[in-house]
Amino acid sequence: MKSKTIFVLMMALLLSFLLSGCSASAMRTNSWSGLNADADNAYLANGSFVYAVSLKNGTQVWRYPADKADTKEAYFANPVLTDDGQVLVASAGTGHSLASLNPANGNMNWIFTDAKGVWLGSPIVLDEIIYAPNTDGKIYALDLNGAFLWAKAIGGALWSQPVSDGELLYVTSLDHHVYAFSPRTKEVLWDLDLYGATPGAAALDADGNLYVGSFGASVTAVNAGTQKILWNSPIEGWVWDAPVLDGETLYVGDLEGNFHAFNTADGSEKWTAIKPNGPITGSPLVMDDFIVIGTESGTAYAIDREGAIVWNYPVGGRLYTAPAQAGDMILFSPMETDTILVALDLDGRQVWQFTPSE
Amino acid sequence: MWDTFIVIPMTNLLLLIYDLIGHNFGVAIILFTIVVRAITWPLTAQQLKGTQGMQELQQDKEWLGIQKKYKNDKEKLAQEQMRIYKERGINPFGSCLPTLIQFPVIIGLYQAIIRSLAATPLSLLNLSRSLYPILDVSKIIPLNSTFGWMDLGRPESIDLFGFALPTLAIIVVITSYIQSKLMTPPSNPGDQSAAMGNMMSIYMPFLMGYFAMTFASGLALYFITSNLLGIAQYAMMGRANWSNIIPGQKK
Numbered sequence: 001m002k003s004k005t006i007f008v009l010m011m012a013l014l015l016s017f018l019l020s021g022c023s024a025s026a027m028r029t030n031s032w033s034g035l036n037a038d039a040d041n042a043y044l045a046n047g048s049f050v051y052a053v054s055l056k057n058g059t060q061v062w063r064y065p066a067d068k069a070d071t072k073e074a075y076f077a078n079p080v081l082t083d084d085g086q087v088l089v090a091s092a093g094t095g096h097s098l099a100s101l102n103p104a105n106g107n108m109n110w111i112f113t114d115a116k117g118v119w120l121g122s123p124i125v126l127d128e129i130i131y132a133p134n135t136d137g138k139i140y141a142l143d144l145n146g147a148f149l150w151a152k153a154i155g156g157a158l159w160s161q162p163v164s165d166g167e168l169l170y171v172t173s174l175d176h177h178v179y180a181f182s183p184r185t186k187e188v189l190w191d192l193d194l195y196g197a198t199p200g201a202a203a204l205d206a207d208g209n210l211y212v213g214s215f216g217a218s219v220t221a222v223n224a225g226t227q228k229i230l231w232n233s234p235i236e237g238w239v240w241d242a243p244v245l246d247g248e249t250l251y252v253g254d255l256e257g258n259f260h261a262f263n264t265a266d267g268s269e270k271w272t273a274i275k276p277n278g279p280i281t282g283s284p285l286v287m288d289d290f291i292v293i294g295t296e297s298g299t300a301y302a303i304d305r306e307g308a309i310v311w312n313y314p315v316g317g318r319l320y321t322a323p324a325q326a327g328d329m330i331l332f333s334p335m336e337t338d339t340i341l342v343a344l345d346l347d348g349r350q351v352w353q354f355t356p357s358e
Numbered sequence: 359m360w361d362t363f364i365v366i367p368m369t370n371l372l373l374l375i376y377d378l379i380g381h382n383f384g385v386a387i388i389l390f391t392i393v394v395r396a397i398t399w400p401l402t403a404q405q406l407k408g409t410q411g412m413q414e415l416q417q418d419k420e421w422l423g424i425q426k427k428y429k430n431d432k433e434k435l436a437q438e439q440m441r442i443y444k445e446r447g448i449n450p451f452g453s454c455l456p457t458l459i460q461f462p463v464i465i466g467l468y469q470a471i472i473r474s475l476a477a478t479p480l481s482l483l484n485l486s487r488s489l490y491p492i493l494d495v496s497k498i499i500p501l502n503s504t505f506g507w508m509d510l511g512r513p514e515s516i517d518l519f520g521f522a523l524p525t526l527a528i529i530v531v532i533t534s535y536i537q538s539k540l541m542t543p544p545s546n547p548g549d550q551s552a553a554m555g556n557m558m559s560i561y562m563p564f565l566m567g568y569f570a571m572t573f574a575s576g577l578a579l580y581f582i583t584s585n586l587l588g589i590a591q592y593a594m595m596g597r598a599n600w601s602n603i604i605p606g607q608k609k
Contacts, residue, residue: 030478120479157500174500197499199479215496238486238496255486281483
């Protein structure tokens with residue numbers, strides 16, 4: 001009986017250890033980096049810290065917080081650069097913070113912590129108002145000084161950055177819907193069921209057509225004016241991030257590893273989808289001569305407009321984050337490696353890489 | 359290996375039940391627990407039998423005799439004990455097996471709950487890799503994690519006069535205590551093994567309560583359902599020792 005008791009106690013301790021390990025691990029790595037760049041720096045939201053990295057040589061300019069990590073914060077949404085010179089960073093941690101940083105030195109201008117949920121999607125700035133989507137299903141409106149203006153419930157959990165035609169915000173939600181929201185009247189004007197969760201943003205063209213990919217394994221085009229579905233093209237895998245427009249072509253990758261090019265007019269495929277070497281989560285990056293994607297297998301691909309691979313480069317790690325353009329460089333933020341930012345030139349050669357000092 | 363044989367099947371079973379019963383994750387966890395309890399029913403019965411047999415041995419003259427006779431010869435004592443186990447048809451490890459089974463279930467269920475609810479991008483990505491092709495669950499994701507006042511993906515508490523009261527954890531402690539007391543057979547004063555058993559019946563409920571308070575409330579729901587089913591099972595088998603429940607009561 002005594003040995004059984006010791007055995008059970010030991011197992012209980014082991015269970016405690018394993019469960020603690022599960023939750024700690026879940027807290028540590030619950031998403032992948034957010035990335036943006038201006039003319040001088042790349043801004044990388046990478047878990048506990050946001051880094052500003054010089055585009056010249058890949059060295060750290062600053063990091064936020066400068067000293068010790070705040071265990072309540074985890075930065076994963078793409079940092080947003082505002083016209084008045086702020087870097088907005090949103091946290092998916094329990095601190096629920098949305099902060100404004102000075103791009104020159106990383107000092108905090110202001111911080112907003114009153115949202116109920118966490119921030120996974122980036123805010124959008126329209127007419128000097130910040131509209132921030134939250135996982136609590138609300139859009140929070142703040143002025144550029146961080147003062148709270150109002151919050152409005154949209155529906156479901158909002159994981160992606162809204163897009164706007166200058167008047168309305170179009171917001172995708174995990175509740176399978178895309179919403180048209182008027183920030184002026186604070187009303188949802190219409191919504192449409194996409195029959196699948198939509199963690200990525202919509203793409204909006206000049207004619208007011210929205211293009212959305214979903215977990216319903218399809219890409220849908222909707223006319224925002226008439227709220228009519230123009231076409232719906234089924235694909236093999238779930239779509240994670242926003243499709244990207246390039247004239248009359250729409251590029252999108254899926255979790256089965258396929259890369260598609262659709263005609264925006266009717267949803268037909270311009271060429272047979274190509275299948276590089278792994279699932280594609282991040283949005284494609286449209287450049288002058290080619291389109292760039294990253295795969296979960298850690299390879300960067302440049303693909304021409306006919307669907308032929310121009311070059312590929314093994315960045316390493318897992319490329320979940322959408323690539324970003326910085327002048328004549330392409331930035332990738334690999335996950336599960338010590339190096340968290342890699343810059344490639346237009347020929348697919350590495351220019352520099354950034355590994356945080358600690 | 360762990361994912362393939364434990365977490366992924368549990369995740370799919372949970373999602374299947376969730377889809378079948380009208381998208382209520384709380385009810386899905388309760389039904390899942392019933393399935394687990396039904397599967398482990400024979401093991402629990404064996405545990406009860408083993409515990410009872412071991413307890414009876416503590417008062418057996420022959421058993422007490424060999425303890426005294428071979429107290430300085432551990433090897434011989436072990437041989438004699440094994441002989442008696444064999445003669446009486448008692449499996450000394452039989453009472454441990456259900457406990458052993460419980461741990462992978464608890465860890466697997468915790469991971470399956472967190473994975474199914476997929477509150478973060480990485481967990482949602484992991485979930486997309488965990489689905490069997492026969493299940494068309496793309497339409498039901500994300501899951502509704504609300505059950506009553508609880509968010510099953512987060513620890514539970516109720517605000518009471520500004521104090522966060524962990525109600526589920528308290529219920530887990532109470533039901534775990536009742537269950538462990540009900541399965542403890544009557545004992546004699548001075549019985550050391552019974553004293554250890556009593557210590558366990560105090561310690562374990564608080565440990566389970568700690569888990570319930572710290573981790574996703576879906577796990578607490580599993581604990582409570584499992585405890586209630588255990589109590590019902592002991593009662594149905596006529597093994598429940600109700601006089602044990604109140605501390606200090608004469609047995």
